[in-house]
Amino acid sequence: MTILPVPRSAIIVVAAGSGTRLGAEAPKAFVGIDARSVLRHALDGVFAASPAQVVVVAPDGWEGDAETELRAAAGDRADLGRVVTGGATRQQSVAAGLAALWGDVEIVLVHDAARALTPPSQIDAVTAAVTAEHGIIPALPVVDTLKKVVDGAVVGAVDRSELAAAQTPQGFPRGPLEAAYAAAGDSGIEYTDDAALFSAAGHPVRYIAGSERAFKITTPADLQRARHLLGASVAATVTPRVGIGTDVHAFGGEGNLWLAGLEWPGEQPLSGHSDGDAVAHAIVDALLGAAGLGDIGEHFGTSHPEYAGAHADVFLARTRELLAEAGFEIGNVSVQFQGNRPRFSPRRAEAEGVLSAVLGAPVSVTATTTDGLGFPGRGEGIAVTAIASVVPGVHRHLKAGAQPSPSRLER
Secondary structure (H helix, E strand, O other): OOOOOOOOEEEEEEOOOOOHHHOOOOOHHHOEOOOOEHHHHHHHHHHHOOOOEEEEEEOOOOHHHHHHHHHHHHHHHHHHEEEEEOOOOHHHHHHHHHOOOOOOOOEEEEEEOOOOOOOHHHHHHHHHHOOOOOEEEEEEEOOOOEEEEEOOEEEEEEOHHHOEEEOOOEEEEHHHHHHHHHHHHHHOOOOOOHHHHHHHOOOOEEEEEOOHHHOOOOOHHHHHHHHHHHHHHHHHHOOOEEEEEEEEEEEOOOOOEEEOOEEEOOOOOEOOOOOOOHHHHHHHHHHHHHHOOOOHHHHHOOOOHHHOOOOHHHHHHHHHHHHHHOOEEEEEEEEEEEOOOOOOHHHHHHHHHHHHHHHOOOEEEEEEOOOOOHHHHOOOEEEEEEEEEEEEOHHHHHHOOOOOOOOHHHO
16 A cells, blocks of 8 residues: 655646536537547646645536546546536535645636647646745637627737736645635636636736647637647557568368458468468467467367368457457558468459458458479468567557547446
8 A cells, every 4th residue: 555645735637517518418528539528637647756746626517527537637636636516606616626626725626628649848837936925827828810890800919929828737735725726716706717806806917838738629620620639649558569471381182272361262272271372370379469469270270170171260350359458459461371382462452452352451362483493383282471569559549439438428
């Protein structure tokens, strides 16, 4: 058991928004960016920062979903987190989070779950910049040309040098922030953000540099931007895995030859437990080897009588399923077989199409002879070598739907 020191800072993650502008069926924080929700990505960043108490403010009825996301992101820091129910407004939701803080907390950060890709370094920088008197916000300079418009008419320019685009988390000394919230509650005024509320109570607010990744997910276009950024970062860091498979079969038996997923009428068959398709078998071994899932004998050998006489489509489809279950997708496959027959070139495109369709990935097949050397050269059988690449997890992230895996929407 790990005993964690009591942190002096806390971060309130506001996840109680409805997400109306996002057009989703779930509250915004529970919409999926990829295989993970907006809230889960936000919490991944929070827990990657320095230890702090974490209070997630969830919509009424979604507390269980928030708890699931919190624990999944927290790992061995789960004791630092809790979930509370939000209010009718953002201000009320933050107030609910403040009420849940531990007594030792001195610095409070308020963070929008919708800023799901905020770097952990930004969270730590805000915490470090808070003083006993000053609040801190991260912000970006405004780069667009701004105009003042009245009743549809442009009436003047706005000096953008005096403007900045505020982000979260926003950090404050606890005592003054709680007092400012109490005053705002008494006045009934709803402020646009916590810095405005803090400033209205007479406290100074300073800013530090923000991050382009800390943008707020509000519209479908924002959601697509987040998916693009995550897809690019995953693709840049995932290394494909490569496997090699070989197989040899002698000619023998009855019926027609099956090779590369095709039947070859009039050609002598290859002997084997199944249909003897050495091309398919080498592909299976290459794919299983790339994913670290054993070999063809383990999954399809003589101890599995259900595969006796099976053709390539059965072997390859099941192999694709095994890889998917282990979190892999097939990149591509390249196969070469050595043998004097059949004459392969006229049916190359047909074979590649069949194999590619079953695997859901490009397959190329080439054929060569051995100039009379070895058993393939003597016409006794066929030897095959296959090389396959698989990618761990990338496409599962990029193709995931709009709902997070633990969400109530899947129950």
